[in-house]
Amino acid sequence: MSFTRTLRAVGGAVVAGALLFGAAPTALADQIRDDQWPLKSFDAANVWKESTGKGVTVAVIDDAVNAAHSDLKGNVLPGKDVVKGGTADHESVNDHGTAMASIIAGHGHGAGGSEGVKGLAPDAKILPVAVPREADVPDLNAGDSLAEALKYSVDHGASVINMSITTPALTDQEKEALSYAAKKNVLLVVSTGNEGQGHLDELPSHPGVMAVGAVDKAGKVWDKSNYGPQTMVTAPGTLIRSAGASKPYRLANGTSDAAAYVSGAAALLRAKYPDLTAGQIANRLVKTAGLPPGQEGMKLPDPHYGYGFIRPLRALTQDIPAGSKNGPLKTPKTEPGAGAGGATALGSSGTGGESGEQKSSGLGLGAIVGIGAGVLVVVALIVIVVVRQKKNGRNGPPSGGPGGYGGPGFPQQPGPYQQPPAPYQQQPGAYQQPTAPGSFPPPPNQPPGQ
Template identity: 40%
Template sequence: MTLGDGRPTRFAWRRFVSGAMAVGALAALQVGLAPDAAAQDVQPQQWYLGPMQAEKMWKVSTGKGITVAVVDTGVDPSTQSLKGQVLPGKDFANASGDETKDDTGHGTTVAEMIAGTGEGGSIQGLAPDAKIVPYRVGIDGVKGRAKGALFSHADKAIRAAADSDAQIINMSFGGPPGSELGEAVEYAAKKGKLMFSSAGNEAKEGNLQSYPAGYPEVAGIAAGARNNKVSKFSSYGDEVTLAAPGEDLPGWCDGKRAHYCQNLGGTSLASALVSGAAALIWAEHPKWTANQVLRVMIDTAGRSDGKKKLSKYIGYGAVRPRLNLLEGKGDPGDPEISPLTNEKTGPSAASAEPKSSDGKNSGKDDAPDKVEVADSKSQEEDSGWLLPAGGIAAGVIVLAGCGFAVVRLRRN
């Protein structure tokens, strides 16, 4: 199996996992999963919607006018949740079908978590009026693929996404670094794209650093559970920028998409939710750049210890878009300075402005703080993922303007 420039990889595709732990392999998705009929209402399993105060946020922003590129296994636009949500993309998998053919269900689940409508009890996306552009890349084990072509053309898919109208690029996959992949990420950053990638599900399997999350231009995303802990499978290290719910969630069981399954987990899903959160914020502030959107997400991220130091488990903390949307918190800072590298990157604010800012209602709804994350030296210790709090003082990391500099020199 190879990555981009032909280097061998020790990873299979970064998949969501079932139960406490599973690693990489697509077959792991089938272990211990309980199928639900697609017509059954799975939204009660989306336990994070309440704590994140999604209904209140949607009165302010639904993500309308924002497009998210999903570089993944393909996205099926015919599901109840995605009808009318998927724009034409491009196929780089060199397999039968095109970018709308998803042989695993992974890319479709990721897309639904970002922008699903929730129609008929299907998965409710965090940004239900955002649009999805799929870029399918090849994975090992899919029928019709040449053996050893894992991640083939992922770099080309990222470049295509960078050249598209999408403002956000979600990359729920990972593996070792490659020169072509790194160059594609740099290209997308120069185009002003906001990039999120799963940190990986290998905390107990060597915890190897995952790319593209490991590149300095990409925000790596860790996963957390509703039991007040960082997910035990969630990879950790300096690639982690933010955290989001990523455990005990619904998703498609397989490529047939006959049923949703329960209790899926993985940083793939957490990355999707962060992309959805970014879409909500950007739709409300259409003149901001990617740097400003991400800076506000970092500024308002939750950690109950209140520390500014980057945590290797949860980065700056749990993503909390409601603090900006409902309470106006977060300093966008310099539009041209990256909060990840502290260097100038991307086009000017004017050229990066999303094309549409429709669908937003005025008014700010005051709401109490509900979501906090605490770091711990051990992932098995209580991490305070959803501990209730009386105020926000302990949960918000205050980073004034662009005055923080966490330089991630990780390009290999």
């Protein structure tokens, strides 16, 4: 099994951009920042007045990261390379992990960080966790690597994990590790993939993850963005400028970038609302998502858009009830080998299968004792009624007759076992918000991305 990154270079723009930058980095610095149209669409200047992601660690399970890049220096932790051993902060060949890290937590460089690439959460920390590449290590068991990467990320303080990768299928170890992360209240963000297919692989389909598709400057779904009913949100994924490891900067299309922007938005929210669960963070992103003009009446979630494209400023500032612990996230099932109580997410949305305590293996001891006690109470009542009837000379119908215990007309008795509230359900059109500054598309009379 092997991993494939979900970011695509845009023609020759990456190479050309690298050569030009190498020749005159100062002259191009402002152009690099200008290329970051998502920051303009998000109204990042006002976003950063609310939160910069300070104090939050985002794990990037991907290639190793070039921590020495001028736009990332100081924001990257040592991390771990689960393939080669050692740290994962000194990459100089593969660009993808560095690109994702910069979209999430780049801080730029120059006066006031005004040059180069800036991430959506510029004060967050990146925990790089390197996993195998398909071309580099085709014989390595990638499932074991992903499981190890997930557990390492959780155990080393990540509250958001970005996985801009695809893997054909999940092993039991991977599923156990995903459930472990969900139980530990970590938000899992996964790209949907770049084949334009109407089917999502097992990783973005797994309960408990946020599957992210890509949209363009106008807020319309990118034609190569994979889609399916598990798609939860979308984010910018076309003509995305990011940092590189083998070259200073790159330009690309891909759901990888979209997932990184969602991870950045999640870091902003986790910094501002530290008491919210992963599901409640996802709930804020879902309830403030937007749709492009002409799609406002769409039934949600939509296979292409999910609940819409993220709008971080609204997610940070709108008055939204916290809601259930799991929010829109489904509860992962307990996987083999997970251990008792070791692989279920906080709370239960009621839509993601059974938790470890709710598996359909028969009635538990508490339920059996309760039923037995109830039977004894009913028998005692019958005896009391019969004795009293005989004592008072009343000979009504026997206990099994009309109107008696167990007969027609026996009323339903109120008790403690009331039907629980309905699980989290998205109502069609419930989260449709009008377009506003800081969202897609740009205001009237203004070019896209400006």
